[in-house]
Amino acid sequence: MSVVFDKPVSEKSRKLAAGYMKVGIFGLGYVGTTSACCIASQGNSVLGFDINPEKVAQINSAIPPVREPGLDDLLKQARAESRIEATVSVDARINDLDVILVCVGTPSTADGSHDMSAIVHVTSQIAAAIDAKRKRKTPLTIAYRSTFRPGSMDKLVAPVFRATLGDDFARKVELVYNPEFLREASAIDDYFNPPKIVIGTADAKPSVNMEKLHAGIAAPVFHTGYREAEITKFVDNTWHAVKVAYANEIGRICQKLGISASKVHEIFVSDRKLNISPAYTRPGGAFGGSCLPKDVRALQHMSTDIGANTHLIDTLLRSNESHKLFQYEEATQGLAAGARVLLVGLAFKAETDDLRESPNLDIARRLLDAGYKLDIYDPGLDPARLVGCNLGYAYSYLPSLDALLIDKRAAESRTYDLVIATNATFKGLNVSASRTIDIGAIK
Numbered sequence: 001m002s003v004v005f006d007k008p009v010s011e012k013s014r015k016l017a018a019g020y021m022k023v024g025i026f027g028l029g030y031v032g033t034t035s036a037c038c039i040a041s042q043g044n045s046v047l048g049f050d051i052n053p054e055k056v057a058q059i060n061s062a063i064p065p066v067r068e069p070g071l072d073d074l075l076k077q078a079r080a081e082s083r084i085e086a087t088v089s090v091d092a093r094i095n096d097l098d099v100i101l102v103c104v105g106t107p108s109t110a111d112g113s114h115d116m117s118a119i120v121h122v123t124s125q126i127a128a129a130i131d132a133k134r135k136r137k138t139p140l141t142i143a144y145r146s147t148f149r150p151g152s153m154d155k156l157v158a159p160v161f162r163a164t165l166g167d168d169f170a171r172k173v174e175l176v177y178n179p180e181f182l183r184e185a186s187a188i189d190d191y192f193n194p195p196k197i198v199i200g201t202a203d204a205k206p207s208v209n210m211e212k213l214h215a216g217i218a219a220p221v222f223h224t225g226y227r228e229a230e231i232t233k234f235v236d237n238t239w240h241a242v243k244v245a246y247a248n249e250i251g252r253i254c255q256k257l258g259i260s261a262s263k264v265h266e267i268f269v270s271d272r273k274l275n276i277s278p279a280y281t282r283p284g285g286a287f288g289g290s291c292l293p294k295d296v297r298a299l300q301h302m303s304t305d306i307g308a309n310t311h312l313i314d315t316l317l318r319s320n321e322s323h324k325l326f327q328y329e330e331a332t333q334g335l336a337a338g339a340r341v342l343l344v345g346l347a348f349k350a351e352t353d354d355l356r357e358s359p360n361l362d363i364a365r366r367l368l369d370a371g372y373k374l375d376i377y378d379p380g381l382d383p384a385r386l387v388g389c390n391l392g393y394a395y396s397y398l399p400s401l402d403a404l405l406i407d408k409r410a411a412e413s414r415t416y417d418l419v420i421a422t423n424a425t426f427k428g429l430n431v432s433a434s435r436t437i438d439i440g441a442i443k
């Protein structure tokens with residue numbers, strides 16, 4: 001049975017799809033088969049490709065090659081309507097398609113990197129099968145949904161098309177990176193209700209074909225360059241892993257201490273302001289202040305004491321120390337010996353004079369140790385009013401604190417080689433500098 005490309009769409013499908021499309025799908029595993037069935041259910045026609053003849057035969061017999069709730073029915077319907085066909089041969093038929101989705105596997109290699117051989121293989125096959133002389137209204141869109149390292153679109157995928165189709169390959173094919181967010185066991189619902197849609201293109205501009213393919217799916221859409229799109233899955237999946245590991249470490253601590261982990265969880269997730277929220281997720285300065293380092297350290301101690309083996313929690317302070325060094329090295333890269341530096345904001349945040357464990361003290365100390373001429377501007381700080389631990393901490397790090405602090409007038413009257421802004425204190429300061437770096441927000 002061949003796919004009928006111009007079969008009228010059902011009422012339900014019409015509601016979902018903005019326009020009929022011919023879609024090729026390479027790799028008929030969990031992602032590819034689910035995508036194929038969902039796309040076909042919207043009234044589109046799908047041509048699936050896989051190197052595994054058994055999977056191809058299963059699809060053509062209306063048997064899903066992967067187990068996924070709801071897939072049976074969708075595939076049966078799609079086959080009954082002649083909307084899906086699968087094949088092992090990559091041939092001239094791909095020139096009839098509007099969009100190709102690449103969903104082949106990228107398993108781990110021995111060193112932990114992704115095995116990109118399937119990506120290289122299908123990319124070469126697609127490039128070779130494209131009829132460069134054939135006139136098309138729009139280029140064939142080839143969207144990669146497999147997860148792979150940022151830079152792969154530019155350094156691996158595009159060069160294959162360039163080598164086969166020439167330097168003007170972008171006139172014939174539109175290359176897109178479109179990460180997939182479906183989860184196995186709820187994949188069909190996730191396909192139609194994704195948390196977001198990310199479309200990475202060469203110029204970060206929208207792709208007409210990808211917009212058409214996603215028509216009827218309500219989700220926030222992000223148009224980016226390739227690399228932001230390529231890294232999305234890594235950022236998401238690693239965050240999910242961090243959440244699970246953290247939850248289990250807290251669970252182990254609770255269990256060892258005879259505390260109800262489920263009650264603790266209920267309290268934790270009820271806090272949508274600081275816990276389950278964007279708070280503390282933006283890359284920027286290291287954490288510091290009087291509470292976070294102290295309490296993390298104490299939890300590490302407690303966990304060791306009770307044998308909870310909390311490896312994730314145990315790494316937090318070391319990670320934070322590494323970040324302080326990273327920020328110092330970034331800020332002073334290429335800075336001449338003896339250069340004049342202004343540090344804006346010494347306390348751990350603006351509008352406080354709490355210097356305890358402020359990462360900015362650490363940067364100031366490093367700058368002085370390296371021999372730079374340092375001024376510090378922090379209008380929230382009056383050394384004469386520092387007391388107790390705060391006083392002790394400040395002067396043990398920076399014995400010359402009084403001499404380093406300058407007022408706004410002095411800061412604005414001098415010329416600096418480098419200004420390091422650490423927080424909102426920098427707003428409203430009119431300073432003359434060869435270079436300014438805001439370490440409170442990594443761009």
Ligand SMILES: NC(=O)c1ccc[n+]([C@@H]2O[C@H](COP(=O)([O-])OP(=O)(O)OC[C@H]3O[C@@H](n4cnc5c(N)ncnc54)[C@H](O)[C@@H]3O)[C@@H](O)[C@H]2O)c1
Pocket residue numbers: 026027028029030031032049050051052055103104105106118119121122145146147148180181182183184
């Ligand atoms: N499984 C998930 O929940 C999920 C979710 C999002 C993203 N992803 C990513 O999507 C990609 C696919 O994942 P999957 O779980 O569907 O993998 P899978 O292993 O289930 O399927 C991959 C398919 O690709 C086929 N294949 C391999 N080489 C091929 C070639 N040269 N030509 C044609 N077909 C070929 C295989 O035979 C297999 O059927 C991976 O990069 C994965 O990281 C997976």
